[in-house]
Amino acid sequence: MKFSAISLFANALSGHKKWPSQFPNKEPKKEYDVIIIGGGAHGLGAAYYLASKYGIKNVAVLEKGWIGGGNTGRNTTIIRSNYLFDESAALYDHAVDLWDGLSQELNYNVMFSKRGVLMLAHNVHDVQSFQRHVYSNRLNNVDNRWLTPEECKEFCPPLDISSSRRYPVMGGALQMRAGTARHDSVAWGYARAASKLGVDIIQNCEVTGIRRDAFGNVEGVETAKGYLKSKKVGVSAAGNTSVVMEMAGLRFPLESYPLQALVSEPIKPVFPCVVMSNAVHAYISQSDKGELVIGAGTDQYTSYSQRGALHLQEHNLMSICEIFPIFKRMRMLRSWGGVVDVTPDRSPIVGKTPVGGLYVNCGWGTGGFKATPGAANMLAYTIAHNEPHKINAPFNLDRFIGGRLIDEAAAAAVAH
Amino acid sequence: MLLIHCPYCKEKRPEIEFAYAGEAHIVRPDAIAQSEMTDEEWSKFMFIRNNFRGEHAERWWHNAGCNMFFNAIRNTKTDKFVMTYKMGENRPTKTQIEAAKK
Ligand SMILES: Cc1cc2nc3c(=O)[nH]c(=O)nc-3n(C[C@H](O)[C@H](O)[C@H](O)COP(=O)(O)OP(=O)(O)OC[C@H]3O[C@@H](n4cnc5c(N)ncnc54)[C@H](O)[C@@H]3O)c2cc1C
Numbered sequence: 001m002k003f004s005a006i007s008l009f010a011n012a013l014s015g016h017k018k019w020p021s022q023f024p025n026k027e028p029k030k031e032y033d034v035i036i037i038g039g040g041a042h043g044l045g046a047a048y049y050l051a052s053k054y055g056i057k058n059v060a061v062l063e064k065g066w067i068g069g070g071n072t073g074r075n076t077t078i079i080r081s082n083y084l085f086d087e088s089a090a091l092y093d094h095a096v097d098l099w100d101g102l103s104q105e106l107n108y109n110v111m112f113s114k115r116g117v118l119m120l121a122h123n124v125h126d127v128q129s130f131q132r133h134v135y136s137n138r139l140n141n142v143d144n145r146w147l148t149p150e151e152c153k154e155f156c157p158p159l160d161i162s163s164s165r166r167y168p169v170m171g172g173a174l175q176m177r178a179g180t181a182r183h184d185s186v187a188w189g190y191a192r193a194a195s196k197l198g199v200d201i202i203q204n205c206e207v208t209g210i211r212r213d214a215f216g217n218v219e220g221v222e223t224a225k226g227y228l229k230s231k232k233v234g235v236s237a238a239g240n241t242s243v244v245m246e247m248a249g250l251r252f253p254l255e256s257y258p259l260q261a262l263v264s265e266p267i268k269p270v271f272p273c274v275v276m277s278n279a280v281h282a283y284i285s286q287s288d289k290g291e292l293v294i295g296a297g298t299d300q301y302t303s304y305s306q307r308g309a310l311h312l313q314e315h316n317l318m319s320i321c322e323i324f325p326i327f328k329r330m331r332m333l334r335s336w337g338g339v340v341d342v343t344p345d346r347s348p349i350v351g352k353t354p355v356g357g358l359y360v361n362c363g364w365g366t367g368g369f370k371a372t373p374g375a376a377n378m379l380a381y382t383i384a385h386n387e388p389h390k391i392n393a394p395f396n397l398d399r400f401i402g403g404r405l406i407d408e409a410a411a412a413a414v415a416h
Numbered sequence: 417m418l419l420i421h422c423p424y425c426k427e428k429r430p431e432i433e434f435a436y437a438g439e440a441h442i443v444r445p446d447a448i449a450q451s452e453m454t455d456e457e458w459s460k461f462m463f464i465r466n467n468f469r470g471e472h473a474e475r476w477w478h479n480a481g482c483n484m485f486f487n488a489i490r491n492t493k494t495d496k497f498v499m500t501y502k503m504g505e506n507r508p509t510k511t512q513i514e515a516a517k518k
């Protein structure tokens with residue numbers, strides 16, 4: 001079934017009760033050309049691009065829970081590409097290029113909204129570092145520009161720019177191509193499109209082992225639904241990557257931390273964009289449902305529990321009220337946590353591994369939603385060609401041996 | 417918020433008094449070893465972590481209390497501490513961990 005104005009009208013007549021299910025819930029076949037571990041948007045997207053761009057259709061996506069139930073469905077959906085280094089600019093901007101046509105391509109509305117992401121500067125260091133980002137982005141043809149405090153206020157009216165504030169707004173870097181998208185739709189849209197091309201999407205199917213042949217190459221995976229053969233396996237398991245990699249005898253430069261977010265009660269449209277403040281340490285946007293979507297940094301300790309501590313939320317909300325006193329009397333509705341896989345340089349790892357036939361897409365940490373289409377395409381390309389694309393080649397595992405880090409951690413000092 | 421037992425203060429205190437200080441028992445090579453280490457060995461020391469889902473040995477710093485570093489075994493699935501022990505003590509064995517759970 002294709003979504004269109006006509007199908008929408010026809011289904012309205014039957015009270016929207018007759019929409020067919022979007023993709024079948026499959027039981028696994030015995031053997032696949034490629035198996036993807038992890039049914040987040042990255043893994044589902046990789047399966048979709050394998051089938052649509054690289055002609056490999058005998059593919060399964062194995063998800064231990066339900067698709068999009070990991071970080072994909074838990075993130076605050078900020079999309080931007082104004083990263084400092086050339087390698088990152090290329091990777092994240094490739095993703096934004098793909099976001100642009102994604103709803104049309106998938107025939108599924110992912111609600112990509114280019115409402116702009118504004119990063120506030122509150123001190124001289126912020127001003128200098130963001131202006132450096134703006135110039136470096138320009139050299140890379142990545143959209144980003146500098147706004148004065150008055151221009152910030154005009155762009156985002158709820159902002160308080162009075163100079164008497166404890167953390168005055170001294171300007172901001174605005175990326176207009178940036179914004180948000182609907183996280184669940186991205187997972188569902190890729191799943192539906194991939195499954196139409198013949199990809200099997202198998203939920204409730206945890207991978208518990210990776211089998212290797214006499215030469216050490218991958219030959220299949222043990223799962224909750226039995227042993228499945230495949231000579232190529234792509235791991236896209238986000239916070240659980242270390243656990244999956246251990247099944248192949250590999251240790252990774254990753255640590256998994258809880259990352260929390262929260263939303264307020266829904267209110268009428270008041271907040272037109274995304275605002276991030278590194279110095280005061282919080283970010284905020286408003287969802288289409290009207291909730292203020294709020295987040296900040298990770299908890300301090302590693303954990304797989306998908307929950308964090310309350311004092312982080314308190315700190316987070318104090319920061320928001322500091323920048324936006326207008327929200328002081330709002331009530332919070334829900335909070336939740338995910339498990340994010342963090343690398344030492346805060347840049348992802350996308351490419352081959354020391355084990356033949358085993359590929360990885362991980363280390364996106366607190367900020368991989370924005371990269372979804374790009375990461376998915378790069379993982380698919382690398383699996384199909386057994387060779388990385390030039391965009392993801394620098395994001396290899398070996399950089400941690402040679403020391404060629406892509407140190408966005410030092411460059412941005414903030415998340416998402 | 418975690419409640420953490422400091423083995424020096426011999427008291428359970430709230431997490432906000434502590435700072436997490438990464439995986440425990442990663443020994444910094446001495447000067448002689450350093451001069452002979454390969455890039456691979458450096459990488460292992462600097463960057464590679466166990467990141468266990470389950471019982472994890474880690475360091476904590478009681479920075480708003482006695483200011484001492486100590487080690488802990490914590491289950492990263494449940495966030496429950498199994499035990500904490502003083503700096504310089506050996507990594508507990510499996511039997512010691514099992515005993516601490518009782
Ligand atoms: C609170 C929060 C806020 C965030 N905000 C932003 C943001 O604003 N902008 C941004 O760009 N990024 C953000 N992120 C980060 C972003 O969510 C992730 O980087 C991104 O979604 C990762 O996508 P994924 O598909 O790789 O991961 P996931 O969606 O987590 O998918 C991995 C899947 O693998 C499955 N899996 C794991 N182990 C196994 C196994 N053994 N067998 C089978 N399946 C397995 C999991 O169940 C999971 O569904 C945020 C994250 C969190 C938690």
Ligand SMILES: [Zn+2]
Binds near residue numbers: 422423424425478481
């Ligand atoms: Zn103490």
